Amino acid sequence: MPKFNYKAKKGLNETVSGSLEADNHDEALNKVTAQGLFPIEVNEVAAPAAKASGKSLRKKKISKKISSKEVLTFTQKMTTLVRAKVELLASLKILYEQTENARFKEVILEIYNLTKEGKAFSEGLMRFPRIFPPLYVSIVKAGEVSGRLDSALEQISDFSERDENLRTKIQVALAYPTLLVFVGAGSIFILMNFVVPKLKPIFEGIGRDLPLITKIVLQISELSNKTWWIILGAGSLVIFILYRRKGSDFFKHFLTEFKTHMPILKRLTKNQEMAHFSRALALLIKSGVPALRSLEIATFSVENAKLKKGLEEACKNVASGQTLSRSMETLTTLPNFFTKMVAVGEESGRLAEVLDETSHSYIQQVEYDITLITSLLEPIFILVLGVVLGTIVLSILLPTFQITQVIH
Numbered sequence: 251m252p253k254f255n256y257k258a259k260k261g262l263n264e265t266v267s268g269s270l271e272a273d274n275h276d277e278a279l280n281k282v283t284a285q286g287l288f289p290i291e292v293n294e295v296a297a298p299a300a301k302a303s304g305k306s307l308r309k310k311k312i313s314k315k316i317s318s319k320e321v322l323t324f325t326q327k328m329t330t331l332v333r334a335k336v337e338l339l340a341s342l343k344i345l346y347e348q349t350e351n352a353r354f355k356e357v358i359l360e361i362y363n364l365t366k367e368g369k370a371f372s373e374g375l376m377r378f379p380r381i382f383p384p385l386y387v388s389i390v391k392a393g394e395v396s397g398r399l400d401s402a403l404e405q406i407s408d409f410s411e412r413d414e415n416l417r418t419k420i421q422v423a424l425a426y427p428t429l430l431v432f433v434g435a436g437s438i439f440i441l442m443n444f445v446v447p448k449l450k451p452i453f454e455g456i457g458r459d460l461p462l463i464t465k466i467v468l469q470i471s472e473l474s475n476k477t478w479w480i481i482l483g484a485g486s487l488v489i490f491i492l493y494r495r496k497g498s499d500f501f502k503h504f505l506t507e508f509k510t511h512m513p514i515l516k517r518l519t520k521n522q523e524m525a526h527f528s529r530a531l532a533l534l535i536k537s538g539v540p541a542l543r544s545l546e547i548a549t550f551s552v553e554n555a556k557l558k559k560g561l562e563e564a565c566k567n568v569a570s571g572q573t574l575s576r577s578m579e580t581l582t583t584l585p586n587f588f589t590k591m592v593a594v595g596e597e598s599g600r601l602a603e604v605l606d607e608t609s610h611s612y613i614q615q616v617e618y619d620i621t622l623i624t625s626l627l628e629p630i631f632i633l634v635l636g637v638v639l640g641t642i643v644l645s646i647l648l649p650t651f652q653i654t655q656v657i658h
Contacts, residue, residue, distance in 0.1 A: 255292075316351060316353055318414060322411060426628065
């Protein structure tokens with residue numbers, strides 16, 4: 251049973267302290283009151299120990315094993331609690347108790363301890379840049395300054411939810427083609443390593459030359475039968491390494507470069523990047539973050555190296571006194587449509603709203619590209635798998651016809 255330390259008033263002038271056991275904080279309060287005392291402070295004994303572990307956690311780098319969905323859920327629940335006028339420390343404690351991911355529990359505990367020490371909520375978030383990026387922290391900080399933390403958290407929730415929905419749409423669109431590839435590869439593997447080798451003695455006993463296609467398939471089958479464990483082991487190792495390195499900078503850079511050089515994925519990736527950047531910039535400006543700082547923070551969220559470098563140059567131009575639109579006009583990496591929309595937004599004084607509309611336009615293009623890619627990939631994969639499997643089946647049928655002719 252958890253232990254609680256308490257400090258309470260006994261009469262008007264005497265202050266007493268002690269400890270007791272209780273199932274929860276409310277029960278501890280009731281026990282203190284039942285002793286005829288007026289509780290001033292009741293704290294769980296585990297909190298200081300947890301605090302010590304929290305301090306050691308500051309020196310430890312939290313690995314990227316906390317998903318974006320978990321961060322979104324945390325933000326949504328925090329928004330609900332803050333809107334319900336629940337104190338920040340109490341909200342963090344509730345979320346700590348409800349979180350199942352052990353790593354995320356450590357993070358929330360560290361933020362709780364820092365907030366308890368008197369530091370701002372945004373300072374606690376800042377300790378974990380891989381989980382709470384500068385965009386997240388800046389909006390929370392703006393909400394703290396304006397006294398509208400609930401509004402800031404709601405905006406972050408909406409932003410993260412849209413991003414998550416777009417990511418899910420892409421994953422769902424690619425799920426069926428991926429399944430086709432795995433099922434097709436599995437079928438080919440079984441045929442080449444288990445079916446064709448059993449038919450080889452029958453084909454060799456025909457007493458005449460086998461068709462060329464059958465010879466080729468038999469040779470490939472023989473090679474595969476000898477080396478399948480090497481291929482399977484190498485494939486498993488590659489998948490394991492990619493899984494372990496999926497959150498690393500190297501993997502992100504490799505994936506970004508691959509997507510930017512693939513004709514089909516190039517436009518989809520760029521539109522997705524521009525949608526995210528537009529929405530991030532709009533959210534920051536809407537939250538009251540200065541234009542230059544908004545541009546710097548939104549640039550952090552860009553993955554494309556060329557686009558990021560161009561935007562960093564734009565930040566320097568804005569710092570020297572240029573407007574956003576003017577600083578972006580010289581960037582060849584930015585679409586002309588985007589720079590024109592920024593200029594329209596600045597001239598009308600509705601930059602945040604215009605950027606929101608621009609983001610919506612890019613999202614529509616992304617959804618169109620997803621539909622197009624899916625409609626192209628499915629028939630291509632089906633055709634390729636059909637040709638490969640058809641070739642293997644034909645290589646089996648042709649000698650079978652020869653055997654039938656010999657019998658007749």
